Amino acid sequence: ERTAWSVEPALLIAMIGSGCSAGSDTRETDPDAAAAEVPAENAPQAPASAAAPNTITATELVDLLEDPDAPVILDVRSPKEFEEGHFPGAINLPYDQICDRLGSLEQYRQGEVVVYCRTGRRAGIAESALSEAGFENVRDLEGHMVAWRQAEFPVDVPAACC
Numbered sequence: 211e212r213t214a215w216s217v218e219p220a221l222l223i224a225m226i227g228s229g230c231s232a233g234s235d236t237r238e239t240d241p242d243a244a245a246a247e248v249p250a251e252n253a254p255q256a257p258a259s260a261a262a263p264n265t266i267t268a269t270e271l272v273d274l275l276e277d278p279d280a281p282v283i284l285d286v287r288s289p290k291e292f293e294e295g296h297f298p299g300a301i302n303l304p305y306d307q308i309c310d311r312l313g314s315l316e317q318y319r320q321g322e323v324v325v326y327c328r329t330g331r332r333a334g335i336a337e338s339a340l341s342e343a344g345f346e347n348v349r350d351l352e353g354h355m356v357a358w359r360q361a362e363f364p365v366d367v368p369a370a371c372c
Contacts, residue, residue: 266324266349268361275299281322281349284315286336291328295365297358305332308339319345326351326358 266274274280275298285296286305296302303311305327315323323345327333333350340348351358359365 264347264349265352267352268358268363271324271351272363279321281324282318284323284325284336285327286325286332287327287355293368295355295359295367297326298364298366300326300366303336305336305339308336309343312343315340315345320347322347322349324349324351326354328355330354 271281271283280299283297283300285292285300285302286308287296287302288304289302292300292302303314323340325333325336325340325348327336330350333354337348337350353360
């Protein structure tokens with residue numbers, strides 16, 4: 211016996227392109243799973259037609275960190291990944307919580323925001339959500355954490371407790 215599955219195209223488009231405007235029951239993806247870069251169910255999705263992100267290289271970012279108007283660095287990985295090592299000075303805000311926590315980023319709305327994750331998938335979702343919310347100067351770190359570590363740039367790891 212054969213079962214046919216069908217989804218109304220308008221419903222599918224609404225589900226895929228909902229971004230921050232939809233109510234969300236966001237759950238964080240298990241970063242240790244093989245599909246760590248696959249978004250959690252109901253997390254905001256980057257539109258398929260999104261333009262290429264405004265990018266910055268790791269070397270450019272390191273140079274900017276000395277500037278008094280340095281960009282805010284947003285690490286959109288899980289808290290566990292963040293604790294295992296992150297860019298010095300980065301703020302951890304998991305990509306699937308961006309929509310619910312936009313208020314905590316309000317002070318950075320007029321400045322430059324650099325977003326990174328492990329390889330780019332989650333950062334792209336976060337960048338789309340930020341752009342949709344009116345952040346105009348959002349940049350994507352080329353190569354993300356993988357490239358940062360390969361270049362042997364500094365990584366902060368919190369000291370063990372007790």
